[in-house]
Amino acid sequence: MYLGEASGLPLGAATRDAFGNALKDLGATNDRLVTVDGDVGNSTRTEPFALAYPDRAFNVGIAESNMVSVAGGLAACGKIPVVASFACFLMDNAFDQIRMSVAFPNLNVKLVGSHAGISIGEDGPSQMGIEDVALACSLPGVTVVVPSDAACTIEATKACLELEGPTYLRVGRGKVATVYPDGCPFELGKAITVRDGSDATIIANGLMVPGALDAAKMLEADGISCRVIDLHTIKPIDRDAIAAAAKETGAIVVAEEHLHHGGLGSAVAQVVAETAPVPMGFVNVGDQYAESGDPQGLLDKYGLTAAAVVDAVRQAHGRK
Amino acid sequence: MPELSLDDLKKKATQIRELIIRITTEAGSGHPSSSLSATEVVTALYFGGFMKYDPKNPSSPDRDRFILSKGHACPVLYSAMAEAGYFTTDDIMTLRKLGSPWEGHPNMRRLPGIEASTGSLGQGLSIGIGHALAGKMDGRNYQTYVMLGDGEMGEGQVWEAIAAAEKYALNNLTAIIDRNGYQQTGATKEVLDLTEFQPKIEAFGWHVQTINGNDMGEVVAALKTARGVNDKPTCIVSKTQKGYPVVPLLEAEGDPNYHGKPFSPELAKKALELIG
Ligand SMILES: Cc1ncc(C[n+]2csc(CCOP(=O)(O)OP(=O)(O)O)c2C)c(N)n1
Ligand SMILES: [Mg+2]
Numbered sequence: 001m002y003l004g005e006a007s008g009l010p011l012g013a014a015t016r017d018a019f020g021n022a023l024k025d026l027g028a029t030n031d032r033l034v035t036v037d038g039d040v041g042n043s044t045r046t047e048p049f050a051l052a053y054p055d056r057a058f059n060v061g062i063a064e065s066n067m068v069s070v071a072g073g074l075a076a077c078g079k080i081p082v083v084a085s086f087a088c089f090l091m092d093n094a095f096d097q098i099r100m101s102v103a104f105p106n107l108n109v110k111l112v113g114s115h116a117g118i119s120i121g122e123d124g125p126s127q128m129g130i131e132d133v134a135l136a137c138s139l140p141g142v143t144v145v146v147p148s149d150a151a152c153t154i155e156a157t158k159a160c161l162e163l164e165g166p167t168y169l170r171v172g173r174g175k176v177a178t179v180y181p182d183g184c185p186f187e188l189g190k191a192i193t194v195r196d197g198s199d200a201t202i203i204a205n206g207l208m209v210p211g212a213l214d215a216a217k218m219l220e221a222d223g224i225s226c227r228v229i230d231l232h233t234i235k236p237i238d239r240d241a242i243a244a245a246a247k248e249t250g251a252i253v254v255a256e257e258h259l260h261h262g263g264l265g266s267a268v269a270q271v272v273a274e275t276a277p278v279p280m281g282f283v284n285v286g287d288q289y290a291e292s293g294d295p296q297g298l299l300d301k302y303g304l305t306a307a308a309v310v311d312a313v314r315q316a317h318g319r320k
Numbered sequence: 321m322p323e324l325s326l327d328d329l330k331k332k333a334t335q336i337r338e339l340i341i342r343i344t345t346e347a348g349s350g351h352p353s354s355s356l357s358a359t360e361v362v363t364a365l366y367f368g369g370f371m372k373y374d375p376k377n378p379s380s381p382d383r384d385r386f387i388l389s390k391g392h393a394c395p396v397l398y399s400a401m402a403e404a405g406y407f408t409t410d411d412i413m414t415l416r417k418l419g420s421p422w423e424g425h426p427n428m429r430r431l432p433g434i435e436a437s438t439g440s441l442g443q444g445l446s447i448g449i450g451h452a453l454a455g456k457m458d459g460r461n462y463q464t465y466v467m468l469g470d471g472e473m474g475e476g477q478v479w480e481a482i483a484a485a486e487k488y489a490l491n492n493l494t495a496i497i498d499r500n501g502y503q504q505t506g507a508t509k510e511v512l513d514l515t516e517f518q519p520k521i522e523a524f525g526w527h528v529q530t531i532n533g534n535d536m537g538e539v540v541a542a543l544k545t546a547r548g549v550n551d552k553p554t555c556i557v558s559k560t561q562k563g564y565p566v567v568p569l570l571e572a573e574g575d576p577n578y579h580g581k582p583f584s585p586e587l588a589k590k591a592l593e594l595i596g
Binding site for chain 1: 347348349350391416417418419420423424425427430437438439440441442471472474475476503504505511512
């Protein structure tokens with residue numbers, strides 16, 4: 001049972017595919033767009049762009065540090081470089097280059113991390129990006145976006161490319177449920193309320209948005225009315241939406257496919273603490289590395305399930 | 321540390337290849353072609369009398385070390401280690417399944433005899449330097465072997481390590497580059513053409529040999545020569561074919577690189593017939 005299935009959401013495209021196709025389309029009208037790849041374009045899906053615009057696609061080999069700083073140079077010359085690799089190899093392997101060649105000089109580089117989370121499955125922990133959001137959010141001036149479904153990713157890709165400044169976009173490997181069948185009302189930095197409710201709020205991003213919708217449906221049967229917020233932009237964060245949710249519903253649970261420290265949960269907790277302290281709960285991978293296995297089995301084993309969100313909501317709600 | 325004859329080494333390599341194909345096809349994912357190119361070298365290390373090891377005492381401080389820096393090729397390592405008695409061939413049939421310690425990339429915290437957790441390319445040679453430096457500090461007489469991919473050689477860290485190994489005159493360190501001519505997105509010539517490794521690494525002060533790494537005789541001879549060098553680190557540029565010896569089958573599938581793709585049951589059957 002995939003996340004979102006219990007809510008009747010159909011399975012849609014993987015967010016990496018949505019990103020890759022959007023990038024290729026945008027390449028037709030924007031000749032400043034270039035890609036810098038580290039030998040994984042067929043995985044990150046920058047390949048369609050590279051095939052369509054070979055003169056604007058650079059594959060520097062398995063050399064992430066070089067890849068990132070090359071992108072910094074291109075950006076300094078007015079290009080809009082999209083530099084994509086697995087989230088772990090991009091953020092973790094080239095972090096100082098991202099700091100010094102992108103964030104500190106505030107250059108217009110579009111970082112894209114694919115294969116985020118544990119749901120990549122069988123390749124195992126060495127290929128899983130689960131520290132990436134913490135790393136990206138730590139960098140001053142970098143906009144950080146984690147879209148939930150294909151439609152949201154298309155809009156997020158456009159918005160990141162239109163923004164003048166460094167961005168980090170996180171996409172996943174496998175197919176995910178469709179949260180926005182009629183297109184996504186996406187605005188950078190603006191949370192989307194995908195379901196309203198009055199007793200508690202679930203704030204989620206990525207594939208935990210459909211998971212949160214499943215949980216809200218289950219909780220409705222118990223008489224707990226849940227608001228569900230898709231907080232796709234972690235930085236800059238929508239403080240108003242978080243503060244309103246805290247004040248109006250009195251309990252908040254944050255669900256994400258990331259480590260416990262430094263992700264969406266930490267970001268939301270800071271805002272809640274500063275604006276309207278209420279009981280909170282956190283659903284995430286915890287403080288541990290995962291293992292190889294099938295994607296669904298891993299999500300179940302590491303507690304990224306609607307049931308885990310339901311438990312967390314009950315607990316936070318009970319502490320009101 | 322068994323020391324098989326050349327003929328028996330070739331037979332052992334065939335058994336290991338059969339296992340590589342079986343376990344990756346059973347898993348339905350993984351990197352058989354990257355494993356097959358490296359089979360002669362890994363077989364010779366474990367069965368040609370080059371590495372001293374004891375599967376019953378895998379953490380013995382005097383053991384020789386093998387670090388698979390190109391961790392995605394772990395099916396060849398798991399298969400050789402199963403043949404060597406670290407675990408069984410049934411065990412490794414659980415490759416990549418939830419709960420199995422035979423993960424998609426080597427995890428030293430879950431399996432005996434795995435010297436490094438790899439899978440992020442570029443780090444294994446540096447880890448090997450750590451082992452080699454510790455061996456010198458502790459006065460231990462072990463050798464550290466590190467296998468790298470030719471695409472992996474694009475990582476800057478590898479060249480930082482090459483420089484450092486020369487500085488410390490690590491004659492107890494041997495790097496083996498699996499020069500199979502392909503990386504993930506295509507031929508190394510097209511992605512990042514590092515041309516000849518031998519003169520480059522020689523220029524860093526290493527002893528370097530270039531051999532046909534799918535020829536067991538050449539592999540054994542090169543490992544012997546490397547063992548005899550005692551004043552500098554050694555490197556073997558092992559020219560191989562990715563997917564050897566079933567490359568014609570992969571070509572017929574339209575993808576001689578076959579990177580990160582398991583063989584379908586039908587292809588596996590053909591491949592097993594071809595090598596058997
Ligand atoms: C740091 C890092 N970047 C990218 C990858 C993704 N990746 C896995 S295997 C591979 C190609 C490896 O090519 P090569 O080193 O030549 O090994 P081969 O499979 O040809 O033996 C890539 C790019 C990775 N594992 N680690
Ligand atoms: Mg190669």
